[in-house]
Amino acid sequence: MGLSPYVPKPVKIVRIKEETPDTKTITIGPKPFDFIPGQFAMVTVYGVGEAPFSICSTPSDNNLQFSIRKMGSVTTAIHEASPGDEIGVRGPYGRGWPLGEMRKRDILLVGGGIGFAPLRPLLLHLLENSNKYGRIAVCYGARSPSLLMYRDEFGEWMERGVELYLTVDVGEGDWKGNVGVVTTILDKPNLNKAETIVCTCGPPVMIKFVLKKLVELGYSEENIYASLESKMRCGIGKCGHCHFGGKHVCVDGPVFRYDEIMELPRGISPF
Amino acid sequence: MRRVTVLLCTCGSTLLEKIDFNKVSKELYKNPLVKKIEIVDGLCKANTVKSLSLDANERIIAAACSSRLLEAVLKNLSNAKVIEFVNIREQCAWVCDDKEDASSKTIRLLNGSINRAVRSNPPQYSDGLKIVREAMVIGGGIAGVRCALDIANAGYRVYLIEKEPSIGGIMAQLDKTFPTLDCSICIEGPLLSEAGRNKNITIIPNSEVVGVKGRVGDFRVLVKVNPTYVDPEKCNGCGECANVCPVYQPNKYDVDLKPVKAIYCPFAQAVPLKYVINKEYCIECGLCMSVCTRAAINLEDKPKMLELNVGAIVVAVGSDLFDPRLKPEYHYGEYDNVITNMEFERIICASGPTGGVLLRKDGKPAKRVAFIQCVGSRESGPGIGECSYYCCAASMKEARLILEHDKDAKVFIFYNELRAFGKGWEDLLYRRCLEDGIVFIRSRPSEIKRSPNGNLIVVYEDTLTGKRSELEVDMVVLALGFKPSENLAKLAATLGVSVDDQGFIEEAHSKAKPLETRVRGIYVAGTCHGPRDIVESAVEGSAAAALVISLFRSGNVKLPETAVVLESKCTGCGRCMPVCQYDAIVRDGEKVRVLESLCNGCGACISSCPQEAIVLGDWGIEQLALQISGMLGD
Amino acid sequence: MVAWKPKIIAFTCWCSSSGVDQAGFEGFKYPANVLTVRVPCSAIVNPSIVVKALEEGADAVLLTACKPVELRKIAPSRITEARVSLLRRLLKTVGVEEERVRILWISSNEGGVFANEVSRIVEETERLGPLNLRGRMLEQP
Amino acid sequence: MSSPEIELRKLARNLLERKVVDLVIGYEDSEAGVRPCFIKEPGEVEKLVWNPDCRLSLVRYLRGFKEKKVGIVAKGCDGRAIVELIKENQLDRKNIFIIAVECNGVYKPVKYGSSKTRRQMAEYCEKCEVRVSPIKDYLIKSDEKALEEKIPKGDVEDLDWLSLFRKCLRCMACVRSCPFCYCTECSIEGFKPALVHRLVDPVELFTFHLIRAIHMAGRCVECGACESSCPVEIPLTRLYHELNEWFRENYGYVPGLNLEQAPPPLVFKEGEKP
């Protein structure tokens, strides 16, 4: 890499998988850097633009994966890409999930829709090192069954000991599971609440209600973490776009602890 | 990531000596947007295209000959997402002497098109628009009836909208037709009754079109049916009601010359042959109700609204005649014996008020009759500026009718130019007139005076001799010009069709699309788009029918690419409205909307919108700007 | 050094673009520095695009359109005509020669007219010299 | 305090007290200079001022209060802008109470970094022939004579427009202060403007200003809001004036003079070629 921290490294797309009707998971490789689950990278579509995406593959993988929902010009261009195309990446950026805190503790992951992407590397990492951690439970909700990501991996996760609770806002087809927002299934995992580390990611509204509900259910405030979303241009605290209340989401986040989120001013805080 | 495939055609190797294909492909390959470049020797050949095995999502640049030649071939053979055509043959190879020049022009044009193809969005193919295979013909004159019959006979339902109680129009009022002097109603009558009998034709008399929505293939037409106060289902035309009716009214059919009762049947050959009440004269005495055995009369009848769903509309509402009162020098309406040619037709007709004897108001027979041509036409003034087409022949016909009835009569025709251009007009009309001793005087009389004995004196200057003279006659017949009918402008506005400077309906193109209007799916026939005679009106009725039938048979309708307003952006400032030549943009609340049936896709609106809130396919400024920057970049 | 040659962008409407094709078909020759952009109708050409073309390096911009037919009310090219006139006024005001933007009436059978007119315009543009807006905008005072 | 100012405050108080309007948009004085103020309570009317520093057109604020009944202090040009905006379907006449103040011209602003300190009348005010709004609900007459210090007239041709454009920062102050720039997505700024880059590229300043001129042609009421907001003082009003002249010559149309005259369609009548 050159002098400037803003210059992405070109890598090739290895695989593209359609995750849900509007989301694709792209695999690029070989990975240009190591990372901690929960960190993000800036992905460049040359000639179109750059945007931040959570890395959704496990750190032990040789490749990098990003689950990308079609939204603006960059994501549309990625959706139009095919294997072999060149894109640019730089990273890893931001603070990942607090792996150190999680040692020997129970862990609850709460995800909503595309928000499961930053939780997946954590989940895979925990499974790979399950002897170091306690029980793992996952509460995952989406608007409809077809929008649940990584559905084909659910079976494997459960086989490896994950307590998986799913819910959808609107049922469709042969959906037999829970119908309702994700807060309706938060009471299902039977974990040591006072000691459990909770990691959550999803739309701001969801995070807001999940955090409230978690505290109500008896989870400890200092053990709750959420990954937030923001507009970023540099990823390294220079461009000013994600600057909120003395903090940069890109540098001090995207993972924030409950009390930090409470301190964030209106705008970025889900409260 | 969007990239393009460039197909370079050597046109059977003939372009190789004009354009340096190696240089072109080497230069183009520098462009990161180019996926691959294929040099082929004939893109117009099906085999060539097939052998390329192009992906379905490919964006292709076809650099070859004129797109007019290539477009059909490529669009049929490849399922590419986007195809851009660059004419490197007629626009580069064949106009440049220098190979270097031609090659660099080729590179520039291609770089522009590559940029364009990358930003183009694949056209959205609709599944084909719905077509309601039923037609509406507005106006039941000869053009409308002919049209309705032809469509109906092809097997499609036709709604025939007629404002009067009976179909027939002007032709039904005429005595004889030129040049053969056939009985007019004898020709039209059978057509009318055939239309009445045809189970595919629904005649809706006393009705008018008040609203139209939709587009070609699927119009929703709102028709207002005025009450006749007689239930046509029940009336059997026995006429008992008219017998007892105490009130008389002037009869429109007889040009107000022969009074009829307030409850009446328009004329003997009327279709439908039903009695109707003219509420303007009816005193609501109820006598008719008391004699009607079928209880068909309802004086409380109210207008009804119908909504009809049709795929095509033919406008054949005909036109009105000039009002001669607007030329005060002829004293029409003031001098008893100055009459119009329509009045003449009724007077000379055997079923007319005088039983076919040419009598003056005072009962004296008219022995000396003068015809004045071009009343309300071919002059600047109150009438229309152009020739009324029918009246030279009509007046000659009428002159001959006079002589047929009365060998001693003396007839004078004041003409400007005698226009006898139709089949048989010269021989059957003009020559016989001359033989019969009809006097033609080339003049537009300046005044009609009345002599004390009730005769009329025509004051004129013979423009052949330059002599001013006066001519005493018993009767003067004014040959009236056509004028757009009174409600035509309103109807045109309702339908969305445009009118020309004279006020007649404007054709989509006077030569290429003579019977189409600017609204796709609305056709025009007969005198409502300009003066015509019976033959031409009938021809146009049939021709319009053919257009309707071919639309119905075509399966689906392809609209041209039309402009679309992006609602989220539109501010409703209305700057697009005055530039639309087709009046296709209308206000819709705070924003504007494009009427797709009127839009022709010229794009004048999209370039007047300051924030590109109107789009038209891939013709946004972004695509054009990119194309230009691709062309101009060094 | 290669002598400077003007770059000219010609927006050709559907009809006049077949006129341009016809010029080649009938063997007319004209300078290679005229680059055509085919558009459905001249009225679609936003004056802003013309300005952009000048900025991008065009030394002149042509709009070829169907001549408005007499008596016919519908003629989108009349809008183009007015826009070109407005634009020329604007260019003149800011100190760009108004001759750099022109409208030409070219029907689909007037390939020869196109070739002749274009040759003349290329010559005239050569006399005007390069526009070089980019260079002039970047110039330091 | 000048008598128009007293009259203005009295009127504003009256309008607010009688609830004829929900708010009055006027000018107030501050350390940063005369600036717009939004008076909602009758008690605040003493803030209102009227002097030759009241230059920013307040009309651009009207679109922020579409549902409200607003009283607005309007100079002649501002009134013309309101007229045009009503014609363009952007404002509702019945929601606006126009407090027309007779205007004798405004001062050119003296800005940061200027080497001049002398106050001069703005150039566009000199050309102005409409000193009172063509539509009004109340007229406040001026008690002052026209400003004395005038700028010598220059010809448009004298200006080197390219070098003026070169100075432009594309800060958008001209666009944002203009009463007519109400587009929801401006075509020359935003996420993805089609003809200029999102980031300011000096070579595009020519295009930027010409596009803006094209969009202003036949609408600009020459209120000078753009020019007085411009940090580098590009005399934009002169440019737009030239295009307005084109409209006047070809169609006899002068924007903003009355509500009845529709903006001309952009076509030449047959045989009326320029």
Added chain:
Amino acid sequence: MRMFSITEESLKVFLRELSLKHVLIAPFERDGYFEFDVLKNPDVINLNYTNTRLSPKRFFLPQRQLVFKHYPRKGFTEEPKEYSSFVLFGIRPCDASALSVLDNILLSPPYKDASYENRRKNAIVISLSCTKPMAECFCNVFETGPIRGMGEDLTFTPTRSGFIVEARTPRGVSVIEEFGKLFRKADGEMLEEYSRLISKVLDEMNRRLKVDKTRLIRIEKEAGEEFFQLNAQRCIECSLCSFACPLCYCFETEDCLEKDSYVRFRGWDTCISPLFTRMASGLDPRVTKADRLCHRFCHKLSRIPLAFNAYGCVGCGRCVSLCPAGIDIREVLKKWG
């Protein structure tokens, strides 16, 4: 002490020699305004100016600059080259201080903004003290002037008998050494005048506006809606305040296509723009104009101090003077300072 003095005549020589050795950027008058530009001829330098219309930040953070050029066919990414050195003479202390704030932000670890660092390394900044501050100025609040700033290598202060020159950095000292014959050690009389001058000008400014800047942190917590809403009503959302500000550093990137490459530029952005925080998903944490205005003031007065231990405002007064709608940051200072 590294205090020197130079006479007016020697200063002229100094500037002339400077312009021969380095690229010289200095203030001069053009079309009625003072501005900075590269000057070939130092005679046009005009030191009788209050301040330049626009801040000299563009020499360090251009309005638009290349980030990289990527050639897909060749498979490599090219970055802009090193920048040549230049001397910025005559910058006011406030603007010079802005550079030191920018250093804190853009050069804070772990990532350094390479292009800024490069330009900064290659620039010699020579400031000229303000002895007659403008009505809009309030540098006293942030201690970024009027006589001494924070980011300069040399500070020139006019006195009755020539200029007092203070070398602020080793680079400043080396410049003095380079042109040694033109400078003299400042004598006691001059130094006395110098300190008198500092307190005189500062007193004058403090009389106009005195604010305890450390209390500004409160804005973050205490800023009610009302104040910002009132000003938001007025704000016309132009980006003039950000563009004129000597230390508004937020940038936006833009990717473009060139004939044979993909390029990325970056350039000034403004937090006043409604697009500043709007994400592609349509989510926008700062929807209202009041939110954005509040952010602008909070960012400068409390958020930058919290994150970078410096203030985001140097009191140059450009935003106050240029704002078409008369929005005044001094009102914020008075309210919460």
